[in-house]
Amino acid sequence: MKKELIRKSLETGELQLTPSQKEGHYAIVIALLIIPTVFLFFLIKNLITNDSDKIKPELLIIGIIACGLGFLVYRLQKKRLRFVRVDTKLDRDQLNRIIELTGEELKWMPFYVDDQIIIAKTFPGFWSGSWGEQITIMFDNGRILMNSICDPDKKSSVFSNGRNTKNINLLVERVKAASR
Numbered sequence: 001m002k003k004e005l006i007r008k009s010l011e012t013g014e015l016q017l018t019p020s021q022k023e024g025h026y027a028i029v030i031a032l033l034i035i036p037t038v039f040l041f042f043l044i045k046n047l048i049t050n051d052s053d054k055i056k057p058e059l060l061i062i063g064i065i066a067c068g069l070g071f072l073v074y075r076l077q078k079k080r081l082r083f084v085r086v087d088t089k090l091d092r093d094q095l096n097r098i099i100e101l102t103g104e105e106l107k108w109m110p111f112y113v114d115d116q117i118i119i120a121k122t123f124p125g126f127w128s129g130s131w132g133e134q135i136t137i138m139f140d141n142g143r144i145l146m147n148s149i150c151d152p153d154k155k156s157s158v159f160s161n162g163r164n165t166k167n168i169n170l171l172v173e174r175v176k177a178a179s180r
Contacts, residue, residue: 006117010140014081021152026077028156032070036063083138083145084168088179095144098174099137106167108135115139121151122163131155135167146171 005016017025039059045051088095092115099118102108108120111134118137124130131154138145148167150156 006138009083009136009138010145013083013085013145014078015083015136015147015149017081017152024154024156025081025149025152026074029070029074029077032066032073035066036070039063080149080164081147083136083147084172085143085145086172086175086179087143088175089142090175090179092139094178095139095175098178099171102171102174103135106163106170108167122167124163130161130163133163133167137171144175 005018009016023030040063043060090098103110103120107122107124109123110118111121112119116139118135120135120137122133122135124132130150132151133148134151134153136145136147146168148164150164
């Protein structure tokens with residue numbers, strides 16, 4: 001992961017994605033907005049050519065619903081990029097051991113590791129309902145920031161069947177328990 005993306009992630013409290021990862025992460029939003037864009041194009045065409053009798057109210061309703069759904073899904077996908085923060089006095093070796101044990105249990109495969117960030121991925125299989133998850137753990141001055149999203153480097157997936165929540169909750173629980 002580029003240092004600039006790490007820096008910006010720490011500043012914003014949100015996982016920063018590369019342009020191609022953003023495209024995959026927001027693909028469902030793009031798909032939902034294609035529908036009203038096509039309807040809007042035909043509406044403008046019909047208005048310009050004075051074919052107002054061809055404007056169907058049902059199409060406008062479908063376009064408005066698609067726009068609304070697109071907006072809601074955008075907000076949901078944006079929210080999924082937020083980090084969960086945990087303040088801790090544990091040192092990096094202790095945190096690494098907790099992360100390693102959690103990763104073994106949840107079948108995380110290390111993808112990128114340096115002194116500021118760990119990125120792991122899962123490969124759950126075809127019948128799991130997801131193409132896999134990306135778990136990002138950042139270390140920043142006595143706190144760790146954690147995020148788990150559907151793998152942005154794979155086909156677009158909106159659902160992880162609860163595995164993203166499980167990834168974060170188990171890690172948070174273990175860090176908090178070790179910090180007591």
